[in-house]
Amino acid sequence: GENVEQHPSTLSVQEGDSAVIKCTYSDSASNYFPWYKQELGKRPQLIIDIRSNVGEKKDQRIAVTLNKTAKHFSLHITETQPEDSAVYFCAASKTNTGNQFYFGTGTSLTVIP
Amino acid sequence: EPEVTQTPSHQVTQMGQEVILRCVPISNHLYFYWYRQILGQKVEFLVSFYNNEISEKSEIFDDQFSVERPDGSNFTLKIRSTKLEDSAMYFCASSEWWAPSGAFFGQGTRLTVV
Numbered sequence: 001g002e003n004v005e006q007h008p009s010t011l012s013v014q015e016g017d018s019a020v021i022k023c024t025y026s027d028s029a030s031n032y033f034p035w036y037k038q039e040l041g042k043r044p045q046l047i048i049d050i051r052s053n054v055g056e057k058k059d060q061r062i063a064v065t066l067n068k069t070a071k072h073f074s075l076h077i078t079e080t081q082p083e084d085s086a087v088y089f090c091a092a093s094k095t096n097t098g099n100q101f102y103f104g105t106g107t108s109l110t111v112i113p
Numbered sequence: 114e115p116e117v118t119q120t121p122s123h124q125v126t127q128m129g130q131e132v133i134l135r136c137v138p139i140s141n142h143l144y145f146y147w148y149r150q151i152l153g154q155k156v157e158f159l160v161s162f163y164n165n166e167i168s169e170k171s172e173i174f175d176d177q178f179s180v181e182r183p184d185g186s187n188f189t190l191k192i193r194s195t196k197l198e199d200s201a202m203y204f205c206a207s208s209e210w211w212a213p214s215g216a217f218f219g220q221g222t223r224l225t226v227v
Contacts, residue, residue, distance in 0.1 A: 034215045036156075043204060044156060046215040089156060100146065100169045101216060103156040 002027040004092050006104030013080050014112050021107045023090035024072040030092040033066060033073045034101070038087045047088075048075070080111045115139040117219035119205050125225045126195055134190045134222045136205030145188045146206040146216055147180065149173070156204065162188065195226045 003026040013019050025033075031052035036044035050057045050064045050073065057064050061080075066073040077084055087108050091101040118137045126132050138145050147159040160170040160180055167180065179191045188207075192199055202223050206216035 032214075043218040043220050046217065049215050100158050100161045102158065105155045
């Protein structure tokens with residue numbers, strides 16, 4: 001099965017700085033990579049995603065890059081704000097009837113005001 | 114905005130008892146999932162359900178677990194004989210008719226087995 005690794009496990013940045021979270025996956029058939037933000041005690045929420053036919057996608061302060069050859073993808077948050085503090089999970093899935101998601105181990109991001 | 118809803122929000126049960134966790138997926142979604150998250154750990158896949166049958170399941174989803182879509186709106190997870198290690202947050206999720214697409218999560222049911 002798919003194995004998704006995520007680094008770092010914790011990340012602290014000053015407000016206004018950028019944050020980068022990296023994930024690797026093992027199954028070259030994976031073709032869809034969503035990112036989820038989970039605030040304490042709340043549900044994971046989809047914040048951005050990327051498909052394998054795209055190398056980069058941006059949505060305001062959030063961007064995701066994908067390197068299919070190296071089997072890694074990254075989340076970039078620019079101009080971080082205190083409300084960005086949360087646990088971020090990457091995930092990988094492949095198109096099939098199950099479309100199940102394999103999650104990374106999470107990165108706890110703290111933005112220091 | 115459409116949401117996945119789960120009931121109850123918190124369930125306490127005695128070891129060995131059966132529990133049923135309930136979910137109402139987003140109405141135009143056709144893929145349904147159950148995930149669990151032990152406190153402080155990552156989200157773990159349990160099972161996916163499509164076209165009224167299980168499409169994939171993980172090694173966690175053993176014979177003690179079952180899922181059902183009893184009608185056009187509900188999606189349930191049953192644990193037949195709960196164990197202490199079943200204590201976790203259980204998330205239901207659904208995604209749209211086309212794949213791949215992101216899964217939208219419910220608010221979770223916190224299951225505590227005592």
